[in-house]
Amino acid sequence: MISKIAFGVGAALLILAVFGSFYTVDEGERAVVLYNGRVSEVAEPGLHYKIPVVEETVPISIRQENYRFEHVTAYSQDQQIGTLVLSVNVQPTTSEVARIYSEFGSVQAMVSRVLAPRVNEEVKTIFGGFTAASAIRDRGKLNADIEAAIRSNIEGAPFQLISFQLENIDWSDSYEQAVEARATAEAGVATQRQTLEREKVQAEIAVTQAKARADSSVAEAKARAEATRLAGEAEAAAIRARAAALADNPNLIELTKAERWNGALPTTMVPATATPFVNLR
Template sequence: MPYKKEATTGLLTFIVIILLFMSTFITDEGHVTIVKSFGEAKTQVNPGLHFKTPFVETTEEIEVRTRQNKEVMSSSTAEQMPVQVAVAVNWTVQRDSALDLYKEYGGLAQFENRILDPRLRSAVKAVIPKFEAEQLIQDRSTAIMQIEALLIEEMATFPIKVGDLQIENIALPPKYLASIETKQTEKNLAAAEEHKLARQKLEAQRDVNTAKAKAEGIDAVARAEANAIKVKGLAEAEAIQAKAKALRDNPLIIKLTEAQNWDGKLPTTIMGEGSMPIMDIRKQ
C-alpha cells in the first residue's frame, strides 16, 4: 500500500506539472500570439508570459516585425524585349490588426500566397512594359517608385504596411546587354573628350586672362610714370616762370646771383674807356 500511495502521488504531481506547462505560453518579442478556443480565433496578446486553458485554448504566433517577400518574374520591355526581373518588397503586419488578418486569411503564409505576392507580380508586370530596356537599366529608380506606388495603392485596404521596394536584378538577352555596354562606352568616351575640350578651353581662357591682366598692369605702370613725368615737367616750368618773373620784378637779384657765384678773384685786366689802352694790373 505505501508503494501504491507514493506512485499515485508521483503520478498526480506529474499530471499537475503537465497541466501547468500546458496552461502557460510565452510570446516572443516582435510577435503577437493569437489565442484560439476550440480552433476559433478569439484574441491576441503581446510579448510576455501568458496563461491559457489546457485542451480548450491553443495559440499561434504572428510576426509583426518587417518581413521581406521576393518575386522573380518574366515580362517584356516597351520594345517587346523579354526581361526577367527580381523584385523584393518589405512589409509589416499592423500589430493591432493581427487578429483580423488571422481570421480573414489564416496566417502570414496564406496572406502572402493569396494576397501580397499576386499583387506584387501584377504591379511589376504593369510597370515594366512602360520602359525601354536601356531606360530600365539606367533609370531603375523611376521604375521602382512606380511599382511601389501601385503596390501601396493595391494594398491600402489590407492590415499591413508596405515598405521599401527594390529591383534586385534585371536580366536581358546577352546580345542586347553587350550592345548597351558598347553604346555606354562610346558615350563615356564622348563625355571624356568633351571634358578634355572644356578643360583646354578653360586653360586657354585662363592664359588670356593672365596676359590681359599683365598687359593692364604694364599699362597702369606706364601711365603712372608718364603722369609723374608730366607733373615733374609742370613743376619745373612753374619754377622757371616764377624765377623769370622774380628777375623781371627785381633786377638786383641778378647782381645777387652774380655775387653768390663770384669765386673771389679780381680780374687781371681792365678794359679802358674810349681810347684808353688795356692795362695789366698784375703785379710785376
C-alpha cells in the same frame, strides 16, 4: 499498488496542466488565443494563463521582414525581356493579427497569397510602359512607379509596405550585345566628333595666324613704301633746292668745281683744247 500508480499519474498530469497553463509572448509578436479552435483574443507581450486542453496559442510575428523576389520576368514596351530582382520590406499590422490568422494562418502564407502575386502583377504592368533604354536610363522613376502601384494594390491588406527596391535588371544576351555594340558605335562617333572639333579649332588657329602674318607683311610693306616715298620726296626737294640755287647763282658751278679741284693739272692734254678749270677772264 495500483492506487499509488494512479495517484502518481494523476499528480503528473496535474503538474503538467498547471505548468502548461502559463505561456509567454515575446516582444515583436502577438499570440492568437484559440478556444476550442476559435479565435477568442490576441495576447500582448508578457506572461499569460490559458485553460488547459481547451485553449491553445499561436504566435504571430509583427516584426518588419524583408522578402526578395528573384527571377521576376517582364517585357518592356519594345518587347525586350527583363529578369528583375526585387526587395520588399513589409510589416504585419498589429491590430490585424486576428485577421491574419483567420484568413491566412501565418504571415508567410499571407505574403505568398497576397503580396507576391500583386508584386508580379504590378511589375509586369509598370515595366511594360518603359522601353528597355528608358528602364535603364530612368531606373529611379521605374522603381518609384512600381512601388506606388504596389502600395495602391495592397491598400486594405493586413500589412504595411515599408520599402521597395528594384535591385537589378538582367537583360537577354542578344539585347546586352546590341547595347554594347551601340555604345561602341556611339563612342566611335563621339571620338570622330572630337577629332573634327579639334581639327576645326586648329584650322581656325592657322587662319588666324596666317591673317596675322599677312597683316604684319602688309604693315611692313606699307612702312617700306612710306619710307621710300618720304626718301624720294626728300631727294626731290633737295634736287629742287639745288636747281633753284644754280638758277639764282650761275657761278656756283664754277665755285663747286674749284672747291673740288686738288690743284693738279692733267698730265695728258689733247691738242687745241683748253686747260680745265682755268678761266682767263
